[in-house]
Amino acid sequence: MFRNLSYKSQRIIIIIAFSLIPVALLFTLAYLPVFNMFRYSFTDWNGYSKQFDYVGFENYKTIFTDPKYFSVFKVSLYYFVGSFLQMGLALYFATILSFKVRFKNFFKGVLFFPYLLNGVAIGFIFLFFFRPDGTLDTLLQAIGLGHLSQGWLLNPNIINVSLAGASLWRYMGFNLIIFLGAISSIGKDVYEASDIDGANRWHQFRHIILPSIKNIIQLNMILAISGAISAFDIPYIMTGGSNGSNTFVIQTVDVAFKYGKLGMASAMAVVLLIIVIIVTLLQKILIKGEK
Amino acid sequence: MKRNKMFTGLMALVLVFTMIVGCSSNTNNTEQNTAKTNESGSNTAPTEGTDKAVSGEITVITQRTDIVDTVFKDYAMEFNKKYPDVKVNFQALSDYEGQIKIRMNSDDYGDVLLLPTSIPLADTPQFFEPLGDLDQMKSQYIGLEERTVDGKSYGLPITVNFSGILYNKKVFDDAGVATTPRTPDEFLAALQKIKDKGVATPLYTNYADSWPLTQWESVLTTVAGNVDYVNVTQPNTDDNFVAGQPHYDLYKVMYDAAQKGLIEKDPTTTNWEASKADLANGKIGAMVLGSWAIGQVKALAANPDDIAFMPYPTNAEEVIMPLADDYLLGISLHSKNKEAARAWVDWFINESSYPTTEGGGMSPVVGAELPATLKLFEGTEVKFELQTPATAGQEGWVDKIDKDAEIGLWQPDFKKRIIEAAIGNRSESYDDIMKDLNDAWVKSRAKVTQ
Numbered sequence: 001m002f003r004n005l006s007y008k009s010q011r012i013i014i015i016i017a018f019s020l021i022p023v024a025l026l027f028t029l030a031y032l033p034v035f036n037m038f039r040y041s042f043t044d045w046n047g048y049s050k051q052f053d054y055v056g057f058e059n060y061k062t063i064f065t066d067p068k069y070f071s072v073f074k075v076s077l078y079y080f081v082g083s084f085l086q087m088g089l090a091l092y093f094a095t096i097l098s099f100k101v102r103f104k105n106f107f108k109g110v111l112f113f114p115y116l117l118n119g120v121a122i123g124f125i126f127l128f129f130f131r132p133d134g135t136l137d138t139l140l141q142a143i144g145l146g147h148l149s150q151g152w153l154l155n156p157n158i159i160n161v162s163l164a165g166a167s168l169w170r171y172m173g174f175n176l177i178i179f180l181g182a183i184s185s186i187g188k189d190v191y192e193a194s195d196i197d198g199a200n201r202w203h204q205f206r207h208i209i210l211p212s213i214k215n216i217i218q219l220n221m222i223l224a225i226s227g228a229i230s231a232f233d234i235p236y237i238m239t240g241g242s243n244g245s246n247t248f249v250i251q252t253v254d255v256a257f258k259y260g261k262l263g264m265a266s267a268m269a270v271v272l273l274i275i276v277i278i279v280t281l282l283q284k285i286l287i288k289g290e291k
Numbered sequence: 292m293k294r295n296k297m298f299t300g301l302m303a304l305v306l307v308f309t310m311i312v313g314c315s316s317n318t319n320n321t322e323q324n325t326a327k328t329n330e331s332g333s334n335t336a337p338t339e340g341t342d343k344a345v346s347g348e349i350t351v352i353t354q355r356t357d358i359v360d361t362v363f364k365d366y367a368m369e370f371n372k373k374y375p376d377v378k379v380n381f382q383a384l385s386d387y388e389g390q391i392k393i394r395m396n397s398d399d400y401g402d403v404l405l406l407p408t409s410i411p412l413a414d415t416p417q418f419f420e421p422l423g424d425l426d427q428m429k430s431q432y433i434g435l436e437e438r439t440v441d442g443k444s445y446g447l448p449i450t451v452n453f454s455g456i457l458y459n460k461k462v463f464d465d466a467g468v469a470t471t472p473r474t475p476d477e478f479l480a481a482l483q484k485i486k487d488k489g490v491a492t493p494l495y496t497n498y499a500d501s502w503p504l505t506q507w508e509s510v511l512t513t514v515a516g517n518v519d520y521v522n523v524t525q526p527n528t529d530d531n532f533v534a535g536q537p538h539y540d541l542y543k544v545m546y547d548a549a550q551k552g553l554i555e556k557d558p559t560t561t562n563w564e565a566s567k568a569d570l571a572n573g574k575i576g577a578m579v580l581g582s583w584a585i586g587q588v589k590a591l592a593a594n595p596d597d598i599a600f601m602p603y604p605t606n607a608e609e610v611i612m613p614l615a616d617d618y619l620l621g622i623s624l625h626s627k628n629k630e631a632a633r634a635w636v637d638w639f640i641n642e643s644s645y646p647t648t649e650g651g652g653m654s655p656v657v658g659a660e661l662p663a664t665l666k667l668f669e670g671t672e673v674k675f676e677l678q679t680p681a682t683a684g685q686e687g688w689v690d691k692i693d694k695d696a697e698i699g700l701w702q703p704d705f706k707k708r709i710i711e712a713a714i715g716n717r718s719e720s721y722d723d724i725m726k727d728l729n730d731a732w733v734k735s736r737a738k739v740t741q
Contacts (some may be wrong), residue, residue, distance in 0.1 A: 045394065046694075048410045050417055113476040127499070131560035153559035240501050243559055243706040243716060257389065258702045259694045260409060 041267035059267035082164035083224035094179035115173035123237030346376035349627030356386035359729035405618035434678035450650030458577035478604035516607020526688035527741025549713030696735035
């Protein structure tokens, strides 16, 4: 029945046939929920009831006028700073591991392993790690720095540093793998040529590796920053947002499921989505401006 | 070339169609199967001792992940002796409240399930089958009022709990506390003695696990010394968190204990499972909990007689240990085998012995024998009473005000705040927190009750 169709229309049929399922999945699992989220954000839905009222911009008004909803963003700063450290470390390890190193694959495995672990497991590991006389304190005592040990999660000035540290440990492997992939795509002949010219490792990093993976660094940067704004799993599992470690996403989840204000929580999610989009756009514009 | 392309296109279409057809045919099969079972079951005549009229397959959803494959399997076997044509399947959810809520947005949330506490009372009929008129069922069960809408009850409590302080008697004795403390001052003094002794943590809050903190709210009746306070007085007062009122006095004990260092050294890294063992072994003095925990801790203790239960300290004239429903068991509105589901609910509450054994509380069946833990208090000044239900027209007000104000009476948040302030992690005082809560209460109460 397709025999009489032109090559072009056959092509179209094939393309449609193959993309039908992925598009349907994408639509039902990604776009439809987001569309509904926008809709709910204008209601007072409690998450259960079959009926709800539209309240216009009431929810948004509350978010932007009540300081308690926005003040938690300062916690994101810890994760923001942490993400720079995370990128630096990932880049450092990726560079070292892309040269000839003994047990190279073993170290790659070790560094990537945390990313494969379940977030809940990591939360529990770090609860033991940070508790009084736990792993960290024992370690500090063993190397003679016992006087530094303290309530890692108890001290409100330190808790976010501790949590950002755990988050760094978890996500660094992901950045590392992406960097490794990008670095390995640089041709061997370029290194050889630079060796002949007398370049050392630092020169190679500065003038060959860094410019070649600039785009990937930008991508990782965007991911890291939006990750910092929407930090959730580590603090949620470890502290539930208590003791001054509350983040915007934890607060959204609380509003939705503890207080049954799904409309309000949807509005908060929309606000977060818009913030992430703005940050990403800003970054793109600023980086372009540099060129 | 052309042929090839066409072939691929055809293949793609076939692929798409098989997937769609494949899915739908599966559904058909299941439906047919279920229908078949129903038919064969209902045609059989009832025989002696068993009830064959009731048949079908039901899914029971429970929160007891620990015993779903052991005790519940035995229950199903017992149940089948009476109802041989009912097939009972179990599903246990580890985070019951969180997971069931999401499932209830569909029609598929089992046949028999626990009524989530977070659904508003008025919405109950949208999800659950009425079990009967309150007036008629009242003579048979207690604790139905919690989920009664327009005179119809929607759930039976799986057990009736009482709340207070679970403590290790030996720790108290060793520290020189001879009599059980009755007032907050006596209680704090006793805790101080335990601290001075230096062996055990006097009062364990379980701050990091969060939910144990919500147990404090359930002793509000004891502090008020009045069964009317929670549902009748509370929604009609603007002074809910003001000095001298039950809420203020209740959490003042928590604040004082934390401030004087009578709680665990680092509350941010506590662990519930470990704390049960520590209480059993005398490393912890006391915890605020419900009666359901008694059995769990006793099971871990070398000497179960050391584990005792006392009412929360109060300045009130009467010492009332409040009785309160555990989860209520109900039937889904979308159940296909409501008769079989009803048979399970009745059997589970009346005949399974769950309420007193696994549930660890009192049976909701009127006239059932009291559990051993309750008999201990016979002849003392301690009274066991259910809370007065809300006045007609005010049902669900407390919950509505609470949620609108984001206070979270049954959430750990402001309890955590109190502990953080007490150990010096926040700059606010106890009165600051109470004022903040009260302001939110007043504002939302005006909104809800207008």
